[in-house]
Amino acid sequence: MGGLATTCLVGAGPVVAQASVTGQWSRVQNLPFAPVHDVYLPNGRVLLVGRNRTQTLWDSVTQSIIGVPSPGYDLFCAGHGYLPDGRVLLAGGHIADFVGLAKASVYDPRTNTWTPAPDMNAGRWYPTVTTLPNGDSLVVSGSMDTSQSTNTLPQVYQPATNSWRNLTSAQLSQPMYPMMFVAPNGRVVDVGPSTTTRSLDTSGTGSWSFVANRNHGWRDYGTAVMYAEGKILVAGGGDPPQASAEVIDLNAATPSWRTVPSMSIARRHLNSTLLPDGTVLVTGGTSGPGHNNASTPVFPAELWNPATERWTTLASGSVPRLYHSAALLLPDGRVVVTGGDNVPEVEIFSPPYLFKGARPALSGVPSQVGYGQRVTVQSAQAAGIGKVTLIRLSAVTHAFNMDQRINVLPFAAGAGTLDITLPSSANQAPPGMYMVFLVDGNGVPSVGSVVQLGGTSGSVTPPSTGTTTGCSFPAWVQGRQYAAGAIVSYNGSNYVAKFANPGYNPTISTYYWAPYQCSTTSTPPPPAPAPAVSSLAPATATAGGAAFTLTVNGSNFVSGATVRWNGTARSTTFVGASQLRAAITAADIGAAGTAQVTVLNPGGAASGSALFTVASPPAAPAPTGCSFPAWVQGQQYAAGAIVTYNGSFYIAKFANPGYNPTISTYYWGTYACTSGTSTSPPPTGCTFPAWVQGRQYAAGAIVSYNGSNYIAKFANPGYNPTISTFYWAPHQC
Structure with missing residues (x-):
């Protein structure tokens, strides 16, 4: 047995044998926040987006964390999809639950920068983005306001002109985050969560056509995947969750849905991932009723084989992956799994094929x-x-x-x-x-x-200015490694490399190359190198603190450079080429979290990000006389259990096998002790104030509603405890 199995598990024959059948899970690390959106980038990094304007890069090779500047608004609950040139369009965002932003931005992984796109027609929270055959991007659905009315106007983002095209004849109220796929005929098919399957013609002003009805009802928070050209599998979802699965072949003259064998476990909030061998991996979810039943997490993975249309149960993970979980394929054939509603732990699943022998080699693939x-x-x-x-x-x-x-x-x-x-x-x-x-x-x-x-419809046509007489630069060679500042000739024009790159086409990759004007008497020097940030002083502050001056150390700073805090310029003093000072306001550190600090030189050259940590204020000392047992890792805790950890008290919102209270905030809430003698919640005679609609509640607040008690998992403006289970959990008194 060779390859990965031999390398990783020498002397562990029985373990390898088991892994070759069921695969293997591994816990990797904790992220600085719980991600909700995961986008795998061509450079091997994963763009992670969470709540409250948090975004970062996770390097899948080194497992390091790299800062990402903010686009200037909250990307939580946006939609996202690739543009043809490798940039990523993110549409919509978060004002409040069910209240979406009309904003859109384009993220460039090559430069780690954002470019704003024009606003959409209205807000979108939970929209879907689909790349079209011509390279444009279709954006549909998304909630606009607290009445939960969805945006009915499909819009097409046109990267070539940085503009939107409205499909005014195709307005339709779709569920949030509809599952959309480009079909073999070029139309875009909506396969769920609604039971009605429709296809959208995006030409002109657009039009919808009926395709078929699914067999197994509403599949909110189910999953869908195109497992072969024109063939789609949907599985799970619904309330209570389903185990059922069904497929459709859009290549047929009259497509229809056909039931296939069910998964072994019902799931909601599951993720499906295409594997290189053509099988489909399903991970995570909850099997219990309700929006996000944390008491019934599903740990075993399952594998669907399109050839047999049957499921195989694989190894079990160790972290609940519920609402807001995500899974995606890495180039090495493993699957990275993140999130799960305030779960920062990263797990990686190695499918069985990685334990069945040495890998075939592959080289010489053009870029x-x-x-x-x-x-x-x-x-x-x-x-x-x-x-x-x-x-x-x-x-x-x-x-x-x-x-x-x-x-x-x-x-x-x-x-x-x-x-x-x-x-x-x-x-x-x-x-x-x-x-x-x-x-x-x-x-x-x-x-x-x-x-x-394919080409990139978003490419910019190069200027027509030709090479000045007497100028001579080497011809561009596809696939050759070029350093920043290299100058090449291509199709009669000259181009200078703005950044190091592996031979991208100068007329397509305009983010790597710029037109270069040549002088016959002297060759201008290459562009000045981009600024770089090496350290911050201070690098941390306490939330709620006062305004302060931030010293940014680095290199290649020029007069007029600005320090940016989460993408927004701050008043900056130029000290020298290696140091800047910026005024940071009290509002900038009003809440705990991380901020991305970047430097922008005049002319647009930007640095990478440095992370600034805004720490939570120290916990207030426990009232004299309060005493609860110390938290023990791995111990099974019932809902309502109270523990002491690092001098603070925590109450278990749900039964859990000893997750860390400061990390697994989904399972634990902070607990304020009000009695000098109490050692546990009073078993009888519990009285909590009645819930009031529209009142602002802090995390940990306990209310009574319809004869039951509820604890606020997160601060919220008075959402109904029996409806907003994301914000409230039952509380055992």
């Missing part, structure tokens, strides 16, 4: 490929390859991956090489970022290679 193109790649195991797959990079939230899809590619094996043919149509694979995998006869995948498929 950019075209439709119908035939490319030759190298693999010493070419003769043993059984399948070549193309999987789109992931953008996932709320149980739905808005980007992933798979194509099985035709290939011909030679001596150490494979000739692979890319999809012939953008209807089969919309333009954007994908991973190419080789899969051997045992189902073991290679490490995936990221490619950009």
